Amino acid sequence: MKRVKVLLLSILVMLTFSACKNKNVDNKDETVSKKVETNAAMKALEKAKTNEDIEKLEADSKEKEKIQEDKEGKQLEKENKNQPSKEIKEDKTLDKVSKVKNSKNVIVLDPGHASRGDSNKEPVSPNSSVKKARQTSGADGVVTKTPEYKVNMDVAVKLKKYLEQKGFTVIMTKTDNNKTMSNIERAKVGNNANAALVIRIHADSSESKSTNGASMLIPSNGGSTKAIYNQSRVYGEKLISTLTREVGMKNRGVIERKDLTGFNWSTVPVVLVEMGFLSNPEEDKKLSTDSYKDKIAKSLANGVSEIFK
DSSP states (O other): OHHHHHHHHHHHHHHHHHHHHHHHHHHHHHHHHHHHHHHHHHHHHHHHHHHHHHHHHHHHHHHHHHHHHHHHHHHHHHHHHHHHHHHHHHHHHHHHHHHHHTOSSEEEEEEOOOSSOEEEEEESSTTOSOEEEEEOOOOBOTTTOOBHHHHHHHHHHHHHHHHHHTTOEEEESOSOTTOOOOHHHHHHHHHHTTOSEEEEEEEEOOSOTTOOOEEEEEEOSSGGGHHHHHHHHHHHHHHHHHHHHHHTOOEEEEEEESSOHHHHTOSSOEEEEEEEETTSHHHHHHHTSHHHHHHHHHHHHHHHHHHOO
């Protein structure tokens, strides 16, 4: 009986030991498992934290960008509030420049000749070897002895007044009959002004005293004046028509000339009006009167107004 008790006790101890051993193994496995789970959880938490930080950084970055954009937007809006007046001013300036460059309002008047000539030579056209006198003194009235340069200047001054009354901007190549000015220099006044039209004002002369009437000279359709030929012809035809009709003069028509320095150096439309013949006694007398010159000036102003209306 005693031996049975001992055996049973031994079996019980063994079972207990085995159970404890199994429990320890289970605990160890559980510890390892928990450790693995903990590490995974930590990594997951760390990852989650990292993602959260990234998202937070991204959110912060976006917020900063938004703040910056709002700031820049407000600054731009502030600048725009002040900008329109400046832009309008600049646009108006550009329009003004454009209008000056291609203006229908800028007319250059070139009263021909002067009290003294200039026999020095200048090229008749760009790149030409042919040279002519820089300026001649012009003709004189066969009866009145009135010098052409005086008639030309008188009409030019009157024409300037009438054109300005019609709203044109008028530039004179000169206002002093004693001023010597070459034909190239005269042409450059019109070029630099970007004139809509240059009107060269002259009186004609002929060996025949019976020759009379007005004519309009224009550049030739070639060489350096090819680009301005068409407009010059249209303007010239209109002006001679208006002049002869309103003043009651013979219309001698439009004549092309390729030998005139003032034409060949011009880059803007240009015409030369011959207002009658100082070699004709009747026309000479008329051209010496203020009323006749005034009539010529008014008719030319009317012609210009009709061209650019």
